[in-house]
Amino acid sequence: EDQVTQSPEALRLQEGESSSLNCSYTVSGLRGLFWYRQDPGKGPEFLFTLYSAGEEKEKERLKATLTKKESFLHITAPKPEDSATYLCAVRGGGGGNKLTFGTGTQLKVEL
Amino acid sequence: EAEVAQSPRYKITEKSQAVAFWCDPISGHATLYWYRQILGQGPELLVQFQDESVVDDSQLPKDRFSAERLKGVDSTLKIQPAELGDSAMYLCASSYGDSLYEQYFGPGTRLTVT
Numbered sequence: 001e002d003q004v005t006q007s008p009e010a011l012r013l014q015e016g017e018s019s020s021l022n023c024s025y026t027v028s029g030l031r032g033l034f035w036y037r038q039d040p041g042k043g044p045e046f047l048f049t050l051y052s053a054g055e056e057k058e059k060e061r062l063k064a065t066l067t068k069k070e071s072f073l074h075i076t077a078p079k080p081e082d083s084a085t086y087l088c089a090v091r092g093g094g095g096g097n098k099l100t101f102g103t104g105t106q107l108k109v110e111l
Numbered sequence: 112e113a114e115v116a117q118s119p120r121y122k123i124t125e126k127s128q129a130v131a132f133w134c135d136p137i138s139g140h141a142t143l144y145w146y147r148q149i150l151g152q153g154p155e156l157l158v159q160f161q162d163e164s165v166v167d168d169s170q171l172p173k174d175r176f177s178a179e180r181l182k183g184v185d186s187t188l189k190i191q192p193a194e195l196g197d198s199a200m201y202l203c204a205s206s207y208g209d210s211l212y213e214q215y216f217g218p219g220t221r222l223t224v225t
Contacts (some may be wrong), residue, residue, distance in 0.1 A: 004153070034213065043115075043202050043216035044154065087153055097142060097206065098167060099214065101153025 002027045002092040006102035013078055013109050021073040021086055021105045029093020033071050035064050036087040038104070044087055078109045113137040115217030117203050123223045129191035132220045136184070136205030142166075144214060145178055145188050146202040154202055160186060193224045 003026040013019055025033065032051055036044035048057045050066040057064050061082065063074040073086055085106045089099040116135040124130045136143050141162050146154035157176065159167040162183040171178065175194070180186040190197055200219045206212040 036216075041219075041221065043117075043204075043219045046213050046215055049213055089153070097144075097159060097212075097214070098156050099154075101155070103151065103153050 002090055002094070002100040004088055004090055004100055004102035006086075006088050006105050008105060009103070010106045011108070013075075013107070015079055015109055015111050016077045018074070018076045018078070020075070021107070023071040023073070023088030023102060024069060025071070025088075025090045027090045027092040027100075030090060031093055032091040033066055034089040034091070034099065035062075035071070035073055036089065038085045038087055040085075047086075075107070078107075080109050080111060083108045115203055115205055115215055117201075117217040117220055119220055120218060121221045121223075123225065124193050126195055126224050127192040129189065130193050130222065131190075132188045132201050132203075132222075134186045134188070134203030134217060136186075136203070137215060140205035140207055140215075141183070142206045142208060142212070143180055143186050144204040144206075145186070146204065146216075148200040148202055148219070150199070157188070190222075193222075195224050198222055198224045 005024045007022045032049050035047040038044045048064040053068045055066050061076050065072050085104040087104045089101040118133050143160045145157045148154040157171045158178045160180045163180050178188045202219045204214040204216045206214045
């Protein structure tokens with residue numbers, strides 16, 4: 001069974017204070033690791049897909065990296081508008097297109 | 112920018128009543144998913160459609176939940192009868208195809224069962 005563990009559960013940063021969110025996973029035959037952003041009361045917003053160890057993707061202040069056991073979402077010089085819950089999900093090799101999600105990291109960036 | 116549409120956005124119902132949610136995927140997306148998200152947790156897949164066919168409904172509580180996508184476009188998820196434990200956010204997502212495509216989520220329907 002695919003499993004995803006995200007840490008920390010919650011993170012509070014000052015504006016401009018860079019940090020990283022962790023996503024550890026166990027999956028049989030990884031067919032994609034996904035990062036989503038979710039604002040309160042809204043659906044998840046797609047950010048990145050990573051397929052193989054060593055792959056990196058960037059978007060504005062966010063950079064996602066992937067190893068064989070975990071992924072990191074690096075946030076450089078965050079702004080208050082980056083405050084949200086960041087979800088990690090994996091698609092395993094068991095067939096279909098099922099995503100298994102972690103419980104998320106709730107990020108709050110303060111002035 | 113194309114988006115997944117869902118309605119209603121909020122629904123309050125009493126236990127034992129029937130409730131239905133509607134989803135219209137992004138145009139051209141053949142695959143449609145219904146997820147349930149309990150507060151503080153990640154979404155969990157309930158059912159996946161490829162066009163009008165069910166691909167995976169292994170996590171759908173079939174004694175009370177049903178889902179259909181009759182013409183392979185929009186979809187309806189129904190709960191009858193609703194139970195207190197069904198209170199959650201119900202999310203619809205769609206993707207262009209099956210294995211190699213990202214899933215895009217709608218805004219969700221927040222269900223409260225009293």
